[in-house]
Amino acid sequence: MAPKTALLIIDMQRYFESMTTTALPNIKRLITHFQHTSSPIIFTQHGHTPDELSGKTSNQLVRKWGPNGSIAINSHAWHIQDSLQHYLKDTPSPTTKPSSKRPRIVLKNTYDAFINTNLQQILDEANVQRVVVCGVMTDCCCDTTARSAFNRGFETWLVGDACGSANRKQHEAGLRGFGFAFGEILGTEEACGRLGEEE
Template sequence: MATALLIIDMQSIFTSMTTHALPNILTLIAYFQRTSRPLIFTQHGHSKQELTPPFKNQLVRKWGPDGSIAIGSADWALQPAIADAVKKAGYPVVGKNTYDAFMNSGLEGMLLQQKVERVVVCGVMTDCCCDTTARSAFNRGFETWLVGDACGSASEEQHQAGLKAFGYAFGPVVETEGVERALEGL
């Protein structure tokens, strides 16, 4: 079964939320590279048009234009270690403007083209974009794993709530070391 790693929104604005997750994400990236498995990154942002009234994007309405990430801004940039990984190997970066990386993007087509049947999700925020994207993958028929120690959120409480909710109804919550162990024989 082909397995892809989805690295969600590892952007500068979220650096403080990913202190503990980043080393594990880099471990997963290295493992997927070494084993020639697909890696896909996402990058959340809003266009100038979306940040100008009237606000048609639901997230911009919720967080306001000042609480939203503008495409091209310093906050929008990928964290340096992640940007290096993308640049070195030319991995795809899927732009998104909502929590679900499958919405309004070609992500599903990219996965299907590579015959992916399982996705491993990590990144930020556990309880928003990671959870929503992982649930969406599950609902599209992909076996879906959420990597608990390779996700981060605004608080430990939110992080744990996201992991608990996903694990209850959608798929396993695994740790970085467990991903490598589980995929070794595949």
């Protein structure tokens, strides 16, 4: 029996729009495939609270990039990109029970989407055994979340042509590092093909 698979779409927010023009059509193709099979789709959304941005709490990313280089929750840049908004219609809040019929949103404030979130619980409740990771940035949140999934026992695919980063060098470095010691690097066509064979 094929492992139950979830699609993790990492941080496809307005803030990163310029980094994802090439990846976006492939992400949409993956979403369509997962919708067709009623498999879980989870979006992550990265952002920081006013307390984090003011320095009242010790968030390492805010310390690294500074308040002006960080994404404020509810800012214009924080929202999911406009071209993906229709996929999120009727999306349940982060506190409702998971459903394979509708995407979920997991709010996060670190590179790793498993830290300080309920992502593990969502995947466990849906009996997920494999995750397919795409989004932005390849060498930061995508790579870190994919490594964390691998380390937690999930079979993990990172879809190279459905990820984006600040430049090609960083993108390719993220793929190389993950592929060397962690899960598989696949293209969108190959990922959809493999999943299709399991249906």
